[in-house]
Amino acid sequence: MVGRASAFADPEIIKMCQEQFVPVTGDDWYQRRRKDKEGEFFRKLAQDSGKQGHTLQGIYLFAPDGTALAYKNAGHSADFIRDMMKQALVKFGRLPEAARKPAIPDPGEPDANYHRAPPEGGLILKAYTRILDLKEGEYCKGTCKALGGEKAARDHVWITKDETKALVPAKVEVGFRYPVPAAVATRLARFHLLDNTRGEPQLWKAEHVRARRMSLVVTGATADAVELRLEGEVILRTDADPAKAERGYEARLFGSLRYRPAKGTFDRFDLVAVGTHWGEHWDTAPARPGRTLLGHSFELAADRAGDRVAPQAIRSRDEYYGQK
Amino acid sequence: MRRVLFPLVAAALVAAAHVGFERATVAAPPLSGDDAVKLRALIRPIEGEDPFDTIPWETSLWEARKKAAAAGKPILLWEMDGHPLGCG
Numbered sequence: 320m321v322g323r324a325s326a327f328a329d330p331e332i333i334k335m336c337q338e339q340f341v342p343v344t345g346d347d348w349y350q351r352r353r354k355d356k357e358g359e360f361f362r363k364l365a366q367d368s369g370k371q372g373h374t375l376q377g378i379y380l381f382a383p384d385g386t387a388l389a390y391k392n393a394g395h396s397a398d399f400i401r402d403m404m405k406q407a408l409v410k411f412g413r414l415p416e417a418a419r420k421p422a423i424p425d426p427g428e429p430d431a432n433y434h435r436a437p438p439e440g441g442l443i444l445k446a447y448t449r450i451l452d453l454k455e456g457e458y459c460k461g462t463c464k465a466l467g468g469e470k471a472a473r474d475h476v477w478i479t480k481d482e483t484k485a486l487v488p489a490k491v492e493v494g495f496r497y498p499v500p501a502a503v504a505t506r507l508a509r510f511h512l513l514d515n516t517r518g519e520p521q522l523w524k525a526e527h528v529r530a531r532r533m534s535l536v537v538t539g540a541t542a543d544a545v546e547l548r549l550e551g552e553v554i555l556r557t558d559a560d561p562a563k564a565e566r567g568y569e570a571r572l573f574g575s576l577r578y579r580p581a582k583g584t585f586d587r588f589d590l591v592a593v594g595t596h597w598g599e600h601w602d603t604a605p606a607r608p609g610r611t612l613l614g615h616s617f618e619l620a621a622d623r624a625g626d627r628v629a630p631q632a633i634r635s636r637d638e639y640y641g642q643k
Numbered sequence: 644m645r646r647v648l649f650p651l652v653a654a655a656l657v658a659a660a661h662v663g664f665e666r667a668t669v670a671a672p673p674l675s676g677d678d679a680v681k682l683r684a685l686i687r688p689i690e691g692e693d694p695f696d697t698i699p700w701e702t703s704l705w706e707a708r709k710k711a712a713a714a715g716k717p718i719l720l721w722e723m724d725g726h727p728l729g730c731g
Contacts, residue, residue, distance in 0.1 A: 323695045323727070327695035327698065328694045328695060330694070333694055333695070333697060333698055336698045336719060337697070337698060339716060339717075340711075340716055340717055340718060340719040341701065341707050341710050341711040341714065341716050341717075341718050341719070342698050342699065342700050342701065342707075342718075342719045342721070343700065343701040343702065343703070343704055343707035343719070343720050343721070344700050344701075344702055344720075344721045344722070344723075344726060344727040344728050345702075345704055345720060345722045345723075346722075346723065346724070346725060346726040346730070347722045347723060347724045348724050348725065350722060356705075357704055357705055361704065361722075364720075374724045375722060376723050376724050377722060378720070378721055378722075379718075379720040379722065380717055380718070380719055380720075381717065381720070382711075382717055382718070383708045383709075383711040383712035383717075383718060384712075388717060393721060393723065407717060411717040416715075419712075419717075420712050420713075420715050421712050423705070423708045423709045423712050426705040447686050447688065448686070449685065451685065458681065458682060458685055459685065460685055470688065470692065470693065471686060471687060471688040471692070471693075473688075473728070473729060474729050474730070475729055515730070518730070519724075519725040519730050528664070529664065530664045530669075531664055532664070548676075550673065552669040552673075553669075554669060569670070569671075571671055571672075571673055571674050572674070573673070573674035573675070573676070573678065573679040574679070575676065575679070589679070589683060591674070591678075591682045591686065593671075593674065593678075593682055594669060594671060595671075614682055615686065616682065616683045616686040616687050618683075618687075624700065624701055624702045624703075625700055625702060625728045625729075627702065628702055628726050628728045628729040629726070629729070630729070631725060631726070631729060631730045
């Protein structure tokens with residue numbers, strides 16, 4: 320994600336975002352398709368900003384009433400974006416109060432086809448991915464030539480209320496072992512054990528999951544908490560023959576979970592995966608050559624607005640939830 | 644008897660969940676709890692690693708409009724095909 324490493328890493332731009340603008344992010348894939356008031360507002364803003372093309376990506380500066388102030392592609396340098404922001408502030412200051420402080424109408428019902436809400440009563444996990452290396456036999460952060468490719472990539476995992484219940488052991492007895500519910504294990508494997516460190520990756524197809532073993536073991540039990548260990552491994556390959564597979568990931572998983580019976584939910588869901596990954600998607604080139612180490616870390620999300628951002632793979636909602 | 648059957652049933656359930664997959668296993672050895680703690684610390688972003696995280700991003704365009712109208716500020720919308728806060 321180039322914008323993170325360029326414009327939005329610039330101290331002056333960050334300060335302007337914090338103090339002089341209201342900063343907001345959006346996924347154009349949904350916004351440009353929404354048939355509701357928000358979609359209409361966004362498409363008109365893009366049109367008024369002079370944005371054309373298949374996607375409507377970019378950085379838009381505008382007044383709360385929708386008056387367009389400036390637009391640029393997010394790939395521009397920090398200097399370019401900073402100047403654009405300064406000019407937009409001048410333009411904004413010249414607008415009438417009705418444009419600067421308008422009454423905002425009710426947005427109405429969102430278009431259900433292009434609106435994704437976190438699962439009520441379920442779990443949201445933050446997912447981080449990072450390239451790794453080995454140094455003197457120990458894991459360390461990896462290095463690569465792609466801009467921002469060494470940073471931790473991020474996504475979110477959504478687990479439904481019913482799936483959360485299915486993660487709870489049927490027997491609270493130390494040593495009791497049981498499989499991770501298939502829907503959760505498949506979701507993690509296909510949609511979250513990806514190399515997204517250089518942007519949006521291609522998802523694994525169902526047939527790419529060559530092996531997927533994930534189980535939970537009760538490691539401790541009191542009236543207050545049930546401690547669980549998650550163990551597993553996955554083999555993901557675009558071809559059954561490892562030599563022919565253009566893309567693959569073979570990884571081990573280990574997790575520590577804690578279930579609180581009184582609250583009926585988990586207050587710990589720390590999970591890591593590490594293994595060898597190879598290959599790339601045209602949209603995420605250049606990957607490091609050969610088979611290299613990749614790691615994933617999952618944890619319960621906090622309650623910030625950004626934690627409710629939908630998983631990247633949930634565009635196909637039924638497939639994400641294993642209903643297709 | 645129950646104690647003997649219990650692990651057997653559990654093992655059968657775990658095995659059944661893996662039907663249809665390759666029998667191959669990952670070459671690397673299983674991870675330990677210590678490995679997981681070290682890996683987690685390596686993989687998660689450290690404090691200050693991502694300056695854009697210090698920006699108080701809204702994720703609802705409509706809520707941003709309301710907030711901006713109340714404060715008399717312009718809006719900066721960062722729109723990507725893939726959410727800037729969750730797509731890699």
